[in-house]
Amino acid sequence: MVKMEIKGLLMDPVSNMPVVILRDQNDGAFLPIWVGIFEANAIAIEMEKIQAPRPMTHDLLHNVLSELGVRVDRIVVNELKDNTFFARLHLSRGEERWTVDSRPSDAIALALRARAEIFVEEDVLERSKTIRAEGATDPEKLKKWLEEVNPEDLGKYRM
Numbered sequence: 001m002v003k004m005e006i007k008g009l010l011m012d013p014v015s016n017m018p019v020v021i022l023r024d025q026n027d028g029a030f031l032p033i034w035v036g037i038f039e040a041n042a043i044a045i046e047m048e049k050i051q052a053p054r055p056m057t058h059d060l061l062h063n064v065l066s067e068l069g070v071r072v073d074r075i076v077v078n079e080l081k082d083n084t085f086f087a088r089l090h091l092s093r094g095e096e097r098w099t100v101d102s103r104p105s106d107a108i109a110l111a112l113r114a115r116a117e118i119f120v121e122e123d124v125l126e127r128s129k130t131i132r133a134e135g136a137t138d139p140e141k142l143k144k145w146l147e148e149v150n151p152e153d154l155g156k157y158r159m
Contacts, residue, residue: 001076001119004031006108009044020108022077022118024125031120031128033077033085039105046112058106062113069093072114075107080124 004022007030012019018040022031035043042058044050055063065072070093079086087107089100102110111118 002026002122002125004077004118004120006043006047006112006118009040009047020105022120024120029125031077031125033104035105035108039103039109042109043105043112046109058109058113061110065091065114072110072116074117074119075102075104075111077104077107077118077120077124079121080127085124085128 003025005025006020007023008021010019010021011017012034015034017034018037019032019034020040020043022033023029024031042056045052045056046058052059062072070091073090073092075087075089077085077087085104087102087104089098089102089107089110091098091100108118110116
């Protein structure tokens with residue numbers, strides 16, 4: 001598994017759909033995942049640390065898990081099938097362990113709230129179209145790259 005971080009959330013000008021950009025912390029490769037509007041909103045709200053007046057769906061899920069003593073250990077984007085990504089939540093309570101199927105967008109929104117790590121299986125990265133951007137460690141250069149990136153360079157992968 002490859003540890004990833006969220007480097008951005010942008011709109012694909014061609015499809016007018018949000019894209020979450022994950023970045024490999026070791027080699028700088030980028031993995032774009034198209035997500036739904038509501039899931040992008042849930043991710044953006046948590047990235048920006050905006051407090052909603054009432055819990056949103058992903059907040060509710062996180063609160064329920066916390067009340068039950070269940071921890072989100074990590075999320076893993078574990079499959080790419082027919083240009084669609086799949087993910088799994090890795091949960092634990094004491095010695096008990098569970099994995100639960102999830103859309104990557106929901107898993108990412110939950111991982112942000114739970115402060116859980118995000119991983120992608122190596123074979124998924126190998127089969128998907130990843131991107132390397134010059135100066136990806138410089139926030140200003142990365143922002144400029146994300147604004148100028150050609151949507152065709154990102155591939156056609158969906159949540």
